[in-house]
Amino acid sequence: MIDREQVLHVAKLARLRLTDEEVDRMAGELSGILEHVEHISELDLDDVEPTAHVIELENVLRPDKPRPSWPREDVLGLAPDAADGAFRVPSPQA
Amino acid sequence: MSELLELTAAEAIERIASGELSSDEYWDAYREAASGDELNAYLWHAAEESPVDEGAADRELRGAPIAVKDIFCTNGVVTTAGSRILEHNEPLYDAGAITRLREAGARILGKTNMDEFAMGSSNENSAYGDVLNPWDRSRVPGGSSGGSAAAVAGRLAPWAIGTDTGGSIRQPASLCGIVGMKPTYGAVSRYGMIAFASSLDQCGPLTRDVTDAAILLRAIEGRDHCDSTSVGIEGGVALPSREDLKGLSFGVPRELAGDAEGMESGVRANFERTLALVEELGGEVSETELPHAPHGISAYYVLAPAEASANLARYDGVRFGLRTAADDLTEMYESTRRDGFGAEVKRRIMLGTYSLASGYYDAYYGRAQRVRTKIAEDFDTAFERFDYIVTPTSPTVAFELGERTGDPLAMYMSDYCTVPMPLAGIPAISIPSGLARPDGGGPKLPVGFQIAGPAFSESGMLDVAYALERAIGFDSRPPSNGSAR
Amino acid sequence: MGAVSGERWEPVIGLEIHVQLSTKTKMFCGCSLSFGDEPNVHTCPVCLGHPGTLPTANEQAIRYGLMIALALECEVAARSSFHRKNYFYPDLPKGYQISQYDEPLAVNGRLGDVRIHRAHLEEDAAKLIHLGESGRIHGSGSSLVDFNRGGTPLVEIVTEPDIRSAAQAREWAQLLRTTLRQLGVSDVNMEEGSLRVDGNISLRPAGSEELGVKTELKNMNSFRFLERGIEAEIARQRALLQAGEEVEQETFHFHPEDGSLTPLRSKEYAHDYRYFPEPDLVPVAPTEEMVVEAREALPELPAARRERYVSEVGLSDEAAATLAFQSAYGEYFERALESADGASATAIANWVTGELVATLRQAGEEDPLESKATPAAVATLAGLVEAKRISHGSGKQVLAKLVAEGGDPAAIVESEGLAQISDTGELEKVVEAAIEAEPEAAEAVRGGNEKAAGRIMGAVMKQTKGRADGGEVQRLIREKLGS
Numbered sequence A: 001m002i003d004r005e006q007v008l009h010v011a012k013l014a015r016l017r018l019t020d021e022e023v024d025r026m027a028g029e030l031s032g033i034l035e036h037v038e039h040i041s042e043l044d045l046d047d048v049e050p051t052a053h054v055i056e057l058e059n060v061l062r063p064d065k066p067r068p069s070w071p072r073e074d075v076l077g078l079a080p081d082a083a084d085g086a087f088r089v090p091s092p093q094a
Numbered sequence B: 001m002s003e004l005l006e007l008t009a010a011e012a013i014e015r016i017a018s019g020e021l022s023s024d025e026y027w028d029a030y031r032e033a034a035s036g037d038e039l040n041a042y043l044w045h046a047a048e049e050s051p052v053d054e055g056a057a058d059r060e061l062r063g064a065p066i067a068v069k070d071i072f073c074t075n076g077v078v079t080t081a082g083s084r085i086l087e088h089n090e091p092l093y094d095a096g097a098i099t100r101l102r103e104a105g106a107r108i109l110g111k112t113n114m115d116e117f118a119m120g121s122s123n124e125n126s127a128y129g130d131v132l133n134p135w136d137r138s139r140v141p142g143g144s145s146g147g148s149a150a151a152v153a154g155r156l157a158p159w160a161i162g163t164d165t166g167g168s169i170r171q172p173a174s175l176c177g178i179v180g181m182k183p184t185y186g187a188v189s190r191y192g193m194i195a196f197a198s199s200l201d202q203c204g205p206l207t208r209d210v211t212d213a214a215i216l217l218r219a220i221e222g223r224d225h226c227d228s229t230s231v232g233i234e235g236g237v238a239l240p241s242r243e244d245l246k247g248l249s250f251g252v253p254r255e256l257a258g259d260a261e262g263m264e265s266g267v268r269a270n271f272e273r274t275l276a277l278v279e280e281l282g283g284e285v286s287e288t289e290l291p292h293a294p295h296g297i298s299a300y301y302v303l304a305p306a307e308a309s310a311n312l313a314r315y316d317g318v319r320f321g322l323r324t325a326a327d328d329l330t331e332m333y334e335s336t337r338r339d340g341f342g343a344e345v346k347r348r349i350m351l352g353t354y355s356l357a358s359g360y361y362d363a364y365y366g367r368a369q370r371v372r373t374k375i376a377e378d379f380d381t382a383f384e385r386f387d388y389i390v391t392p393t394s395p396t397v398a399f400e401l402g403e404r405t406g407d408p409l410a411m412y413m414s415d416y417c418t419v420p421m422p423l424a425g426i427p428a429i430s431i432p433s434g435l436a437r438p439d440g441g442g443p444k445l446p447v448g449f450q451i452a453g454p455a456f457s458e459s460g461m462l463d464v465a466y467a468l469e470r471a472i473g474f475d476s477r478p479p480s481n482g483s484a485r
Numbered sequence C: 001m002g003a004v005s006g007e008r009w010e011p012v013i014g015l016e017i018h019v020q021l022s023t024k025t026k027m028f029c030g031c032s033l034s035f036g037d038e039p040n041v042h043t044c045p046v047c048l049g050h051p052g053t054l055p056t057a058n059e060q061a062i063r064y065g066l067m068i069a070l071a072l073e074c075e076v077a078a079r080s081s082f083h084r085k086n087y088f089y090p091d092l093p094k095g096y097q098i099s100q101y102d103e104p105l106a107v108n109g110r111l112g113d114v115r116i117h118r119a120h121l122e123e124d125a126a127k128l129i130h131l132g133e134s135g136r137i138h139g140s141g142s143s144l145v146d147f148n149r150g151g152t153p154l155v156e157i158v159t160e161p162d163i164r165s166a167a168q169a170r171e172w173a174q175l176l177r178t179t180l181r182q183l184g185v186s187d188v189n190m191e192e193g194s195l196r197v198d199g200n201i202s203l204r205p206a207g208s209e210e211l212g213v214k215t216e217l218k219n220m221n222s223f224r225f226l227e228r229g230i231e232a233e234i235a236r237q238r239a240l241l242q243a244g245e246e247v248e249q250e251t252f253h254f255h256p257e258d259g260s261l262t263p264l265r266s267k268e269y270a271h272d273y274r275y276f277p278e279p280d281l282v283p284v285a286p287t288e289e290m291v292v293e294a295r296e297a298l299p300e301l302p303a304a305r306r307e308r309y310v311s312e313v314g315l316s317d318e319a320a321a322t323l324a325f326q327s328a329y330g331e332y333f334e335r336a337l338e339s340a341d342g343a344s345a346t347a348i349a350n351w352v353t354g355e356l357v358a359t360l361r362q363a364g365e366e367d368p369l370e371s372k373a374t375p376a377a378v379a380t381l382a383g384l385v386e387a388k389r390i391s392h393g394s395g396k397q398v399l400a401k402l403v404a405e406g407g408d409p410a411a412i413v414e415s416e417g418l419a420q421i422s423d424t425g426e427l428e429k430v431v432e433a434a435i436e437a438e439p440e441a442a443e444a445v446r447g448g449n450e451k452a453a454g455r456i457m458g459a460v461m462k463q464t465k466g467r468a469d470g471g472e473v474q475r476l477i478r479e480k481l482g483s
């Protein structure tokens, strides 16, 4: 029910590199899981509100008060590749 | 020494408070135990010379050691979430729950092993190896908080905190013969708790008994301004003291008990005996229904992976964590994530990305959100008639390592009885209710009894669990050789 | 739609505007906002998307969002919520942008003659610096990411496709900037990127109702470039359609250097953003108090101000529009009015919108409020001319001096000897002298040729260095030549 093409498209969206074997296995496993999930399509949910949050909270806001930022050497210390006070990456293709 | 390891945290704290026991002696006993970890329960534990938080011993928790699931960020201490992609990740801050624990006078004994990004029910998805069940080392401890459960049951920690998204506290607690509680969504801060499925994740205690669970929950609950969805538990958490269940009504949903497919006969029998005990204590037990609960797994395996697919997008090799070098950006992203994530995480990212992709959203994510509404409504209806809902925690006792790794769906079914509660956001606790042999033979292994209540009913729920715990009289000590018979 | 040759094409233009809010802190964390600081000195685990961190919404950003919504006459949603917009890019730390989707803060508004489709809140991306490349994104090499800007609060405003020309787009964008500047919610500086305007452009046969295939146009970081970019894209599409070719849906990047357009490849495969509700943030449901507070914080906005200038102050439509939509001149006018003794509002308005605008443009000055010619001085000047104490021509000389050196108009009139000749006897002599000097013209006037009087008038003005009252001179010429 999910074919290789779909798996490859989704993998692209998710930025995952899959081997050929993984693509095949993924196609089978996802199909199996979705087959089970499909059961919810039998339910009549037409006038049911979707739930995004389980607690009813609104307008939880933060006052616009600055607090100190983190030392640059600390945050760059975690970076796989830092240069000139910034995070370095391969240039995006445009 | 080993006698110290048999104390509940409450007992030890009391002795320290009364001067019978020194906080450091208690700490050292556990530090030693942790360094002798044979269950692979710990990914990191405090070293001998690790700095002692002065003054901790004077506060509420008296410097008691605690094991923390490696999903909680600890300032300067490597936090991996069980993943290769965070192998050397040293957070710059403490999680909200960690801050509360430190403020209450607890000391971090170690970071416990877990399924990668909390995705799993057996702890076989950790990038750092399987965790063994102290009752039978050829079996899984459950997951995803398997390291925390094994450490507490195996006397490697007096107590621990973990996270529960679909059962990740309650199911391992059940499989390891300890108490595990998932509080109401919003009771405990999620700040600094590495996200799996943000609308479901909740932090909770794993302890030897119900009293310890109450004390620990009391320490960690509360509103945190860094988490917009946290509110804490109004009125706090009372210490349990109830001796009977008179005047309380308990609903047994047939979908999650009698009719549940794949439930082992031993588990079923134990559940029946426990229900009899509830009645002996004066509780009123009757059958009820949660018509949509059987669809919980379906809704859960759409919603949780969808949220996870976004929550795990930040692991891109740019600002922290693993990077696999490449000249091209897309190449860098794809190979970093290929090398950093394990099979189950990739599977769920794929599942979640697919269900959100254009053309599929309504059929999957949209419907799952509505099923979630129906499941919550089912509970509301049930709680109009009953004070609490009770079910077995896990359909089976601890299964063997490797037994379900080949079949994702079978693995997902381990959460059949625990998934509906987080979908509804309500609290639930699992307490050990005895031992049973798996179908097809094997050693006697712990069985868990689950009690679920309305949102923020934690104090009452703990009271019920306490009364029942005394009636059950479960001996939480695993066989010393770690092979139950 | 295929093109029929000779058919005339009508441009259909909608704008998508991103406005950086001038709050103290970022949209979802407590880092302070900055411009032009060292890279990555305004960051924290939250705005860097570190594991475990959670966003918390900035109260002031919501307030500013409401002010903008009300200023654009939008319906404020009773309940609005945040969504995650998913795509991978190095300037997007979490791998998703927190934005709004099916429940935006506000919808269905209007500014001037353009309808507003929606206005919503979101967070800005970080800044990518492309090493070894000048200007825009380009292949190979490496880039640096500076997260100072990442997480800056943004309001995205989307218009309906009500604009019909590049010039109209520019004018409307300027009106929007004036409006936002008056609200004080943003620096609205296109060069610095605090106001970013993208265009959605399509062509259709004149008179047709349905919309053609639209393209998106980015990187027009000044009003001039906005107009030039849209013009270029209209020309490109027209050429295609005239040639009977199809316009393809794509995004173009405008190059100010040479006015060229190059297609941008999409950030995300197949543009599949996989929006879903942000579980870490609860809905924003503006309360009565929140809305009232925002409304009371609104200053007089351009549309209302033009209305008032016409109906209450009695200014001409053009003068009112200039003063209302060019907020600096509006402010200048308001200050001049305050210090005016005697001079009428219309006289002051005419001097400000006429001679002052022209003189400053000649002097190459941008902001009238910065000029040496103070509002009070110009008010006095307008009063002197209105009271016929000096002629209009002399007034222009005084203004030039005010703009160049500043000072007090009365003093300038004195020192330059520009005071109007009020002594009729003296003026009479000058007129007679002029008639002597211009016999042909005098003849012509006697012969009924009124126009010829101009020559004599000119001579008089020359003689008096413009200090004569034109009306009085006319009267005297007629009297003398009995026409």
Ligand SMILES: [Mg+2]
Pocket: C018, C122, C156
């Ligand atoms: Mg936007």
Ligand SMILES: [Zn+2]
Pocket: C026, C029, C030, C031, C042, C043, C044, C045, C046, C047, C048, C151
């Ligand atoms: Zn920040």
